[in-house]
Amino acid sequence: MHDLVIVGAGPAGLTAAIYAVRYGLDVLLIDTLPVGGQISSAKLVENYPGFQDISGIELMERFVDHAKDMGVSMEAASVSEVVVTDDGFETVTDSDRITSKAVIIATGAAPKLLGVPGESEFTGRGVSYCATCDGPFFSGKEIAVIGGGESAITDALVLSDIAKQVTVIHRRDTLRASQILQERAFSRENIDFIWNTVVEEISGEQLVDGVNLKNVVTGENSRIPIDGVFIYVGVVPNTDFVDVKKNDQGFIMANEAMETSVPGLFAAGDCRKAPLYQVITAAADGAVAAYSTRKYVRGQ
Numbered sequence: 001m002h003d004l005v006i007v008g009a010g011p012a013g014l015t016a017a018i019y020a021v022r023y024g025l026d027v028l029l030i031d032t033l034p035v036g037g038q039i040s041s042a043k044l045v046e047n048y049p050g051f052q053d054i055s056g057i058e059l060m061e062r063f064v065d066h067a068k069d070m071g072v073s074m075e076a077a078s079v080s081e082v083v084v085t086d087d088g089f090e091t092v093t094d095s096d097r098i099t100s101k102a103v104i105i106a107t108g109a110a111p112k113l114l115g116v117p118g119e120s121e122f123t124g125r126g127v128s129y130c131a132t133c134d135g136p137f138f139s140g141k142e143i144a145v146i147g148g149g150e151s152a153i154t155d156a157l158v159l160s161d162i163a164k165q166v167t168v169i170h171r172r173d174t175l176r177a178s179q180i181l182q183e184r185a186f187s188r189e190n191i192d193f194i195w196n197t198v199v200e201e202i203s204g205e206q207l208v209d210g211v212n213l214k215n216v217v218t219g220e221n222s223r224i225p226i227d228g229v230f231i232y233v234g235v236v237p238n239t240d241f242v243d244v245k246k247n248d249q250g251f252i253m254a255n256e257a258m259e260t261s262v263p264g265l266f267a268a269g270d271c272r273k274a275p276l277y278q279v280i281t282a283a284a285d286g287a288v289a290a291y292s293t294r295k296y297v298r299g300q
């Protein structure tokens with residue numbers, strides 16, 4: 001029996017593992033490959049202190065190297081369930097049932113679907129959720145970015161370096177993204193904005209060739225021709241596999257010690273309800289979760 005199983009090797013899980021090993025706990029870190037979490041697909045991270053600009057993948061490679069140097073054991077597997085037992089937990093994977101005294105859930109979140117006709121049909125044929133992954137396919141083309149948050153504007157900027165024109169379509173008339181990103185986007189000549197507008201359908205033949213829009217203020221319908229649609233309308237937490245108190249969006253409810261409604265089960269990072277979702281807050285959650293786990297396992 002391990003002292004601790006950590007599910008998810010993004011910033012939260014990797015930090016928890018580093019701290020837990022340093023506390024002398026016997027730790028197993030489980031993730032589906034590749035490790036690193038959502039931030040791995042960020043072309044540029046500019047707000048992780050100590051690194052003025054670093055790619056998401058390089059930052060996470062450093063986290064992984066650090067964890068390996070500390071002697072963290074890692075296993076590649078998909079976890080389908082975490083079961084409470086008489087003496088701890090069983091973490092059920094596709095090939096194993098791993099026992100531990102405590103578990104930290106650090107499974108992060110995944111892009112939310114827009115939920116309009118054409119979205120699933122054209123995913124991979126013009127619809128994407130990741131500019132770093134799919135942007136290069138749209139060199140010199142016209143792209144729509146849906147959403148007004150940090151992810152939408154970050155990736156609109158990435159795409160504007162590749163595409164001929166980027167049109168941000170947002171359901172309100174002000175962006176949610178940080179001021180510095182807004183200013184950069186407003187000053188880019190090949191980024192324009194369609195405000196107060198939602199996408200009602202993504203259409204095309206073999207590939208996407210346009211989006212049907214509705215202005216939510218005037219009710220007016222329109223269609224714009226487009227080669228690609230990048231969707232950033234928020235995230236959904238990867239928490240279906242664990243039976244613990246969550247909010248109505250599925251984010252795990254944990255207190256400031258990262259304790260959940262189940263004793264011995266902790267949550268850290270983007271999978272838990274939190275005021276801010278950043279690499280640094282996920283890493284901080286991981287450190288706190290490891291500290292709380294140590295106290296729990298030692299019976300303090």
Ligand code: NAP
Pocket residue numbers: 045046047114146147148149150151152154170171172175176198232233234235276277278
């Ligand atoms: P988000 O902040 O939830 O923004 C989602 C955007 O999509 C909002 O502008 C929202 O509009 C819009 N939206 C939601 N549902 C929609 C729908 N059905 N139709 C049309 N538009 C819809 O999500 P995110 O940008 O993915 O960011 C998630 C979290 O990660 C945030 O906490 C963010 O700060 C963080 N993040 C940080 C960084 C960074 O620091 N480098 C980068 C990326 C993400 P409204 O504004 O009207 O609600």
